[in-house]
């Protein structure tokens with residue numbers, strides 16, 4: 001059964017399509033009959049369905065035809081096929097909408113700044129970039145956007161490369177924006193000489209004030225005639241100014257409603273050594289300047305950017321116009337975010353400084369390093385981000401969707417073992433000393449293990465609390481027992497006796513660990529890092545318990561399903577990280 005959310009999406013898609021084919025308006029009946037023909041089972045919930053349709057139809061009819069068409073394009077990008085009865089759940093790379101082609105080779109680029117560890121949002125961008133490059137037999141460029149040495153480190157270049165490799169991304173070209181710094185300087189000089197940019201020495205506070213008041217500064221109008229703009233140009237390139245004393249600004253429009261266009265900064269002085277170029281360069285272009293010039297000169301045909309850059313797109317195009325450079329097509333998509341799981345570098349760096357997380361690979365984070373450590377398979381991440389497609393909607397996808405894709409991938413090779421949390425002793429007084437052979441997987445051949453049992457077992461406290469005297473319960477894959485006595489307070493022991501070995505469907509089945517093959521074991525359970533926008537002090541639970549001693553023979557980084565507990569990945573001999581249920 002599909003979730004309500006999926007039904008709503010489908011209704012929305014049908015309504016939009018019908019409206020766009022009928023001069024912008026649709027009605028409840030048409031949409032209802034369409035959806036029932038696709039999903040007859042919904043007849044059972046007609047009342048709620050009609051209510052949903054009514055709400056959606058109303059909101060669709062309020063849009064104009066242009067907007068309706070725009071939304072339809074987005075919907076197709078997430079692959080709701082409203083024309084075909086056989087809608088496949090299996091969303092893969094072919095869900096991306098076609099690109100508008102220009103006759104040149106399709107070239108995409110992924111331009112991370114080497115100022116931190118890449119996270120799942122980066123994965124979305126780079127995977128889409130790569131899929132497009134492959135779809136059209138084009139090229140993917142990995143370009144380190146390294147023009148702010150204040151935050152950049154060699155370590156980050158390396159980790160970005162290795163994390164992308166883990167993700168299975170294979171760039172055709174790897175380069176750095178800083179490789180082209182002298183050329184970028186030339187373009188900056190040209191722009192200034194042509195009167196499309198100027199050197200401003202007003203200082204941060206005044207620049208901010210003038211922007212707010214929509215006033216042009218004296219530098220732009222060259223009112224201060226003690227030195228000309230071109231003299232200042234020589235000075236700024238000659239190293240005569242220090243940090244914050246002068247910047248190069250684009251001549252935009254100080255009255256523009258889009259504040260980005262109010263004479264944005266193109267170059268600024270940063271007196272910090274660059275990780276690759278050292279002290280050689282101190283005048284650095286901003287992303288606003290470097291990105292369009294680099295994209296154009298690198299032959300990028302389609303520049304994919306997240307929607308947060310929307311306001312900057314006009315500037316991107318204006319700079320290329322003024323420089324008479326070829327303009328790539330800008331394609332937007334929405335940034336990937338999850339509730340209570342921040343990915344912002346600022347927040348992560350703060351948590352690190354405050355000692356609240358253990359590193360960039362802390363399992364509570366969504367950096368790729370953390371997700372790798374936590375046992376996510378890169379194929380699941382790829383599949384997940386592609387399933388989101390190019391949608392522009394600012395919805396946050398459920399993290400559970402990613403977990404479920406990961407579960408499908410790791411389940412076939414995750415070894416089944418028993419673990420009991422917060423163990424309680426269980427004595428089966430007439431139990432025999434025997435050896436039982438258990439399968440490591442219910443369907444796949446992952447081997448077997450031999451477990452020695454006697455009269456003493458451990459079960460988890462959660463299960464123990466729910467037992468009642470005289471109750472019959474099955475020790476999984478062993479036999480049924482009858483509970484005799486429960487003492488959870490004083491001796492913390494439950495006594496029972498052997499009952500029989502019939503498999504009874506309704507009987508409670510619990511996992512156990514035998515006293516003869518037991519080891520202490522701890523599992524790190526990551527939870528939401530934030531609660532109500534604040535750090536959650538309980539975001540990392542350490543669950544202590546007993547596991548079967550055969551767990552000690554596993555290498556590290558092996559996926560395990562602890563039955564009735566969840567999927568984990570072994571980390572050290574006696575510990576694992578919880579992945580998901």
Ligand SMILES: [Zn+2]
Nearest residue numbers: 200202217219
């Ligand atoms: Zn100024």
